[in-house]
Amino acid sequence: MRTLSLAAATLATGLMAGLFFAFTCAVMPGLSAVDDRTFVGTMQSINRRILNGWFLAAFLGAVLLIGLAVALHLTVGGRVLAWTVAALALYAGTLLITIRLNVPLNDRLDAAGPVDRIADLASVRAAFEVPWVRWNLVRTLTNVAAFGCLVAALLSRRA
Incomplete structure (x- = not known):
């Protein structure tokens, strides 16, 4: 059961x-090259559709597991x-960044x-894009570090 x-x-x-890494190195850089209308509409669509059972099972399931x-x-x-506790702390950081x-x-x-119906798409985009990309990078790093800790925990079981 432990393993x-x-x-x-x-x-x-x-x-x-x-998922977060894909947004960091592909999705957001790709969207940075599109016009404001395409950017805002695409991100609105992604943000609505990501709230599904698969995402929530992995997102919340990770911390529970x-x-x-x-x-x-x-x-x-x-x-x-020790590695597992470190992973829990790092993933808790990921959750906090995401939720807050x-x-x-x-x-x-x-x-x-x-x-x-948005009169000033450029200002809506500007208020969203830079801070979202910044915090996505931070949560990517905390999440990847948590994953690394769990890999180390698995490897430690065999040592």
Whole structure:
């Protein structure tokens, strides 16, 4: 059960790290080259459609699975527990950044309304793009670090 929970936590955390990494190195750089209307409309669409069962299962499942792995390794202690606790702290940072910073930016972008009715698309984009990209990079780093910790925990089980 310990190995299974740790492997599942690693998988879910890796899926989330990959998603955030894809936004960091492909989606947002690609969108930076488009006009304001395309940018705002595309991000509004992505922000609405990402709220689905697959995303939520990985996003929230990761923290639950890491917590389970920590709990199951409490009596064992050692390097596996240390790496898993570090992963939990880092992934908690990812959740905090997402919930406190990226989601409110998403909500403000959505509240601007349909692109056909936004008078100043450039200002809506400017208020969203730079801070969202910055915080996405930070959560990508915390999430990738959490994933790395979980890989180290798995490798420590074999050492």
